[in-house]
Amino acid sequence: xxxxxxxxxxxxxxxxxxxxxxxxxxxxxxxxxxxxxxxxxxxxxxxxxxxxxxxxxxxxxxxxxxxxxxxxxxxxxxxxxxxxxxxxxxxxxxxxxxxxxxxxxxxxxxxxxxxxxxxxxxxxxxxxxxxxxxxxxxxxxxxxxxxxxxxxxxxxxxxxxxxxxxxxxxxxxxxxxxxxxxxxxxxxxxxxxxxxxxxxxxxxxxxxxxxxxxxxxxxxxxxxxxxxxxxxxxxxxxxxxxxxxxxxxxxxxxxxxxxxxxxxxxxxxxxxxxxxxxxxxx
Amino acid sequence: xxxxxxxxxxxxxxxxxxxxxxxxxxxxxxxxxxxxxxxxxxxxxxxxxxxxxxxxxxxxxxxxxxxxxxxxxxxxxxxxxxxxxxxxxxxxxxxxxxxxxxxxxxxxxxxxxxxxxxxxxxxxxxxxxxxxxxxxxxxxxxxxxxxxxxxxxxxxxxxxxxxxxxxxxxxxxxxxxxxxxxxxxxxxxxxxxxxxxxxxxxxxxxxx
Numbered sequence: 001x002x003x004x005x006x007x008x009x010x011x012x013x014x015x016x017x018x019x020x021x022x023x024x025x026x027x028x029x030x031x032x033x034x035x036x037x038x039x040x041x042x043x044x045x046x047x048x049x050x051x052x053x054x055x056x057x058x059x060x061x062x063x064x065x066x067x068x069x070x071x072x073x074x075x076x077x078x079x080x081x082x083x084x085x086x087x088x089x090x091x092x093x094x095x096x097x098x099x100x101x102x103x104x105x106x107x108x109x110x111x112x113x114x115x116x117x118x119x120x121x122x123x124x125x126x127x128x129x130x131x132x133x134x135x136x137x138x139x140x141x142x143x144x145x146x147x148x149x150x151x152x153x154x155x156x157x158x159x160x161x162x163x164x165x166x167x168x169x170x171x172x173x174x175x176x177x178x179x180x181x182x183x184x185x186x187x188x189x190x191x192x193x194x195x196x197x198x199x200x201x202x203x204x205x206x207x208x209x210x211x212x213x214x215x216x217x218x219x220x221x222x223x224x225x226x227x228x229x230x231x232x233x234x235x236x237x238x239x240x241x242x243x244x245x246x247x248x249x250x251x252x253x254x255x256x257x258x259x260x261x262x263x264x265x266x267x268x269x270x271x272x273x274x275x276x277x278x279x280x281x282x
Numbered sequence: 283x284x285x286x287x288x289x290x291x292x293x294x295x296x297x298x299x300x301x302x303x304x305x306x307x308x309x310x311x312x313x314x315x316x317x318x319x320x321x322x323x324x325x326x327x328x329x330x331x332x333x334x335x336x337x338x339x340x341x342x343x344x345x346x347x348x349x350x351x352x353x354x355x356x357x358x359x360x361x362x363x364x365x366x367x368x369x370x371x372x373x374x375x376x377x378x379x380x381x382x383x384x385x386x387x388x389x390x391x392x393x394x395x396x397x398x399x400x401x402x403x404x405x406x407x408x409x410x411x412x413x414x415x416x417x418x419x420x421x422x423x424x425x426x427x428x429x430x431x432x433x434x435x436x437x438x439x440x441x442x443x444x445x446x447x448x449x450x451x452x453x454x455x456x457x458x459x460x461x462x463x464x465x466x467x468x469x470x471x472x473x474x475x476x477x478x479x480x481x482x483x484x485x486x487x488x489x490x
Contacts, residue, residue: 008403009403011404031399031402032402035405035429036406037407039406055364063382066391070392073372261371263445264448268448
């Protein structure tokens, strides 16, 4: 083979044409900074006899690669995501709870004891001979590990939520998207909800207190964590929550029934929120 | 007449419109080998119906960005040469795969059009790029994919104003897009796609 500037490898370099798995992997994982006359180079290198054969191999390989990737992405399912977000919440809640215990216990001999993860990690480091210190440090180590696992789970949710629900994740952020799916009991259940229900998901206690007649109606549930609601002044928050819930509901429906990404939803939401906030100035 | 070779106006089922020769894909009316190309469902179909000179000749090598479920792509393959179809969403890709199975010169790629380096190891330099993506920064996508186009190649682009900014006047959105395109392309023609597609601008351009 000739070598003016060692050329970047095409999808077919280093694989046997008959090894369909390897060929598909070349399509999926390969990359190049520049396009090149790949058919010509494939013939030169003997990967294919002629153009006809090259395109036949390429056809088989691209279909195989795309099909495998579609299957992988579609197996990212809403149930797994719901479990992950619940596990994340459990880890966070439990590690905070034990961190308090660690601080309280450590406070008996360390006057600088504080309730935070940084302090817990300090305690985990210092294991002396003393049996009390040993227990305390072991407990702190487990607590820190639980906190690490919460971080891992969060990263997992951030990675997989956009596969499960691309539009909802883009609009709500992956963590809130996962939380909504979890509270609704699945993406399909969320997609079938009226937006008024989505608006108060996570505020069930307040909602039922209201329905019993002794409390005002809740304006928002977990969607409160969204900037569109939290960043809006109190008197307009109800409107903002209603607008946000409406767009999230549409996003969930697009994700469940069609699956393609519609970036205009984000722009529409931004526009609605901007107009709600502008009411102040009027 | 500026239709590429292999695309004709034909009367099918009492209605005259564009048609190409190939296996039916989405329940479109057919007449023998010919099948109707519905301009309402395809921006490229709308361009050809409106007699915009796309510069597509027939038999070109094509890079199609934003293939979706393959409605338009299937017609493109009917008249063009090897066609690389890039689509990033998994669900439409499933439909595109079934279109590709019966068309041996159609190569589906599940890739993000904003990252050309993830498919530059597969896609050869082409005679035409056809782009119809619903993402913000559509003009930027065309600029970044310029590397795939032969110097005398043709960019055929549909810009959807609502994908950029729903609140702005479409004309202003199109103006910005044109300015971005002019970094690397010479604009040959622009035309709105009404009545087939609202707030869409067709752009035909060549590398500068």
